Amino acid sequence: MRGTRETIVIALGGNAIVPSGHRGTIAEEFEITRRSMLGVARLVQHGYRVVLTHGNGPIVGNILLRNELAREVVPPMPLGICDADSAGEIGYMIQQCLFNMLHKLGMAREVVTVMTQVLVSRDDPAFRHPTKPIGPFYNAAEAQQRAEEEGWEIVEDAGRGYRRVVPSPIPLDVIEWRTVARLLEANIITIAVGGGGNPVIRLPGGWLEGVEAVIDKDRASVVLANRIGADRMVILTGVPVVYRSYGMPEQEPLHLLTATEAERLLAAGEFPPGSMGPKIEAALRFIFAGGKEVVITSVEQVDRAFRHDVGTHIVPDGRSG
Numbered sequence: 001m002r003g004t005r006e007t008i009v010i011a012l013g014g015n016a017i018v019p020s021g022h023r024g025t026i027a028e029e030f031e032i033t034r035r036s037m038l039g040v041a042r043l044v045q046h047g048y049r050v051v052l053t054h055g056n057g058p059i060v061g062n063i064l065l066r067n068e069l070a071r072e073v074v075p076p077m078p079l080g081i082c083d084a085d086s087a088g089e090i091g092y093m094i095q096q097c098l099f100n101m102l103h104k105l106g107m108a109r110e111v112v113t114v115m116t117q118v119l120v121s122r123d124d125p126a127f128r129h130p131t132k133p134i135g136p137f138y139n140a141a142e143a144q145q146r147a148e149e150e151g152w153e154i155v156e157d158a159g160r161g162y163r164r165v166v167p168s169p170i171p172l173d174v175i176e177w178r179t180v181a182r183l184l185e186a187n188i189i190t191i192a193v194g195g196g197g198n199p200v201i202r203l204p205g206g207w208l209e210g211v212e213a214v215i216d217k218d219r220a221s222v223v224l225a226n227r228i229g230a231d232r233m234v235i236l237t238g239v240p241v242v243y244r245s246y247g248m249p250e251q252e253p254l255h256l257l258t259a260t261e262a263e264r265l266l267a268a269g270e271f272p273p274g275s276m277g278p279k280i281e282a283a284l285r286f287i288f289a290g291g292k293e294v295v296i297t298s299v300e301q302v303d304r305a306f307r308h309d310v311g312t313h314i315v316p317d318g319r320s321g
Helices: 026-045 057-069 079-104 140-150 177-185 217-227 259-267 277-288 299-307
Strands: 007-012 049-054 111-113 117-119 132-138 153-156 162-166 189-194 198-202 208-210 232-237 242-244 252-254 256-258 293-298 312-315
Touching: 007 026, 007 217, 026 049, 026 079, 026 299, 049 079, 049 177, 049 217, 057 079, 057 132, 079 111, 079 189, 079 198, 117 208, 132 140, 140 153, 140 162, 177 189, 177 217, 189 217, 217 232, 217 277, 232 277, 232 299, 256 259, 259 277, 259 312, 277 293, 277 312, 293 299
Parallel strands: 007 049, 007 232, 049 189, 111 189, 117 198, 232 293, 256 312
Antiparallel strands: 132 162, 153 162, 198 208, 242 252, 293 312
């Protein structure tokens, strides 16, 4: 594979930086990020041009919690600023750890982070029906106070307390996609759409304005991948392969799926909306727009992804791998 000029977009989940059960200290985050970047560095070594995207999972939650705890001392920042903070923090860790890993492998390569704005429609139905829980839990009295003072939508969350919910609109475009494309042409590894990107709407006259919302990272990654003409995508998750009947005694690993097969299993309810469903939907959007392949696997297995040893490979109809 050495010498290939294929472009891969690698979508890294936020939980890959702060997995469940960890405290989320900076030392832990750096150590996990260092381990996560070995496989990515191997793909660069094989000659792929790489764009990294990432979620912001627990990290933006911690920022929102700090907002809450310090609200009487420091003015709370709006969600868009918190998203940008998390994208900067995670981008910095990935950028440094990947640079160092490449250096260790004998490759002098530049890695940059692009703060990315993602265009959404002000008419997206999600703004009328916010569903994405964010931030800390509140008791009933605190929830009512926040709703009155801030104008937030707040819902009861599975018996654990009350949380703010915000819209999750469909990403339409990545404002800085041309910048990412130019960086790729210059052979610079790029980190973009951190946390799904910062959602913005376009005002009359062409101005951009941030909105209080969150964007699904995999959906935003597909928009970017299609814009820059990426050949392949890797969606990293908590399992090395996608399963049919996941968690059941009869669960079955799915190593190779055509787009039609994946679409049929999605429609049959094999991939729940709260877990694997959005990743399969994102994969299908990429394939139907002309992508060659999507691999879904764990961060530990990414360097083996294109040897077909591991992972789930979703390919256009008519391909066998």
